[in-house]
Amino acid sequence: MSTPAPDQADPDAAYVSPCADDASATDAPPGLAGPLRTLLRSLGQIVLQRHAGTGICVLAALALCDWRLACAALIGATTANLCALLGPQSRQWHQSRQEIRDGLAGFNGALAGLAAFTFAGDTVTGVALALLASAASAWIGAPLARWLRHAGLSVYSTPCLIVTWAWLALGAGGKATAAASALAPARLARPWLDAAAGVLSGVAQTTFASGALPGLVLLAGLAWSSRRAAALALGGAALASAIESLCGAPGASFAAGLCGFNGALAALAASALGTRAAVCATMLAAVLHLAAVRLRLPAMTAPFALAGWTVHGAWRLMAFEGSRRGQGLATGEVPAAGARAVPGDVVPADTDMLAVPRTGLRIGALAESRTDARIGASTQLPIESPIGTETPRESPRDPQTVQQAWPRNEPRARPAVR
Numbered sequence: 001m002s003t004p005a006p007d008q009a010d011p012d013a014a015y016v017s018p019c020a021d022d023a024s025a026t027d028a029p030p031g032l033a034g035p036l037r038t039l040l041r042s043l044g045q046i047v048l049q050r051h052a053g054t055g056i057c058v059l060a061a062l063a064l065c066d067w068r069l070a071c072a073a074l075i076g077a078t079t080a081n082l083c084a085l086l087g088p089q090s091r092q093w094h095q096s097r098q099e100i101r102d103g104l105a106g107f108n109g110a111l112a113g114l115a116a117f118t119f120a121g122d123t124v125t126g127v128a129l130a131l132l133a134s135a136a137s138a139w140i141g142a143p144l145a146r147w148l149r150h151a152g153l154s155v156y157s158t159p160c161l162i163v164t165w166a167w168l169a170l171g172a173g174g175k176a177t178a179a180a181s182a183l184a185p186a187r188l189a190r191p192w193l194d195a196a197a198g199v200l201s202g203v204a205q206t207t208f209a210s211g212a213l214p215g216l217v218l219l220a221g222l223a224w225s226s227r228r229a230a231a232l233a234l235g236g237a238a239l240a241s242a243i244e245s246l247c248g249a250p251g252a253s254f255a256a257g258l259c260g261f262n263g264a265l266a267a268l269a270a271s272a273l274g275t276r277a278a279v280c281a282t283m284l285a286a287v288l289h290l291a292a293v294r295l296r297l298p299a300m301t302a303p304f305a306l307a308g309w310t311v312h313g314a315w316r317l318m319a320f321e322g323s324r325r326g327q328g329l330a331t332g333e334v335p336a337a338g339a340r341a342v343p344g345d346v347v348p349a350d351t352d353m354l355a356v357p358r359t360g361l362r363i364g365a366l367a368e369s370r371t372d373a374r375i376g377a378s379t380q381l382p383i384e385s386p387i388g389t390e391t392p393r394e395s396p397r398d399p400q401t402v403q404q405a406w407p408r409n410e411p412r413a414r415p416a417v418r
């Protein structure tokens with residue numbers, strides 16, 4: 001994710017992908033086409049893409065891994081969208097219809113449903129937890145997104161993480177099975193094929209799936225929305241997997257894709273800031289995931305969210321500092337060397353004017369020449385002459401120079417006064 005400064009004011013603008021099919025944001029197709037498109041966009045937003053085609057590929061990848069995961073995603077996204085539409089209509093809790101149509105209200109519900117089916121002890125418990133967790137993620141998602149937006153941050157998967165951690169802490173799911181995470185592909189004949197399968201499985205783990213084929217289908221869905229997004233997700237998964245493998249991650253975790261999914265999501269989250277930001281976010285997400293594994297914490301997608309917030313905040317801070325330096329150079333207030341060269345008894349106005357010629361500006365030169373003309377000093381010099389070399393500029397610091405210069409100028413000034 002050369003690195004331009006973040007140019008979007010809305011943090012959630014990073015979710016929107018530049019595709020021609022979904023370019024019109026205010027379209028509302030009649031009949032069932034509108035709700036179906038909203039549902040598919042909710043699935044696409046799991047990988048930060050507002051694209052119905054990406055949602056189709058997400059659903060296909062989940063079905064290839066486990067049909068129950070596909071059902072869990074549909075249950076969670078549908079429940080969250082319904083709760084967002086029928087929830088409280090107060091100003092604090094209400095979510096705009098446009099955000100719902102873009103899938104921003106349903107993707108956390110889909111993630112909550114996937115987490116419920118992944119960590120629940122049986123299918124019946126998974127269905128019940130998916131309904132409750134997706135509804136809760138929709139209710140807390142809108143106010144949480146607005147609160148984070150005021151801080152200049154995106155919500156990412158925070159509602160899903162809060163809800164899932166809550167019911168895991170209460171032991172509502174019984175013995176966690178982590179079915180999708182335990183699906184480690186069989187080792188292939190060549191090491192490079194194992195590495196490619198592990199990286200593709202890392203792409204698939206962004207949706208709680210596992211395996212090279214689901215990862216390939218999901219990568220095709222990302223390319224359907226944006227080829228750059230597909231390249232960033234693949235590169236992020238590869239870089240994060242390599243970092244964690246070099247740091248001693250088990251081979252089974254690499255093969256199941258557990259080492260790469262946070263890196264893929266972090267690269268997508270920082271893609272709006274440039275490639276360098278995407279690399280930094282990927283490395284930070286890999287380090288945070290390693291720390292969570294060593295501490296035996298159920299991090300899930302928390303490393304990606306923390307890495308995205310950190311990189312966006314750092315780039316915004318660098319852009320702010322750069323704009324301050326640029327404004328200082330334009331107004332002639334910044335150069336530290338010029339400030340040290342000016343004696344302490346010179347007034348601030350003189351300090352500013354002495355610093356102007358170093359910035360290449362001529363406005364200060366014009367103003368100072370007119371000032372010198374009014375006080376009767378150096379009126380015969382050109383307007384564009386360097387200000388710092390004028391003899392009258394030394395007069396405030398040398399009273400004797402003033403006494404010697406004024407009598408010579410006085411005879412020429414008297415006829416002009418009369």
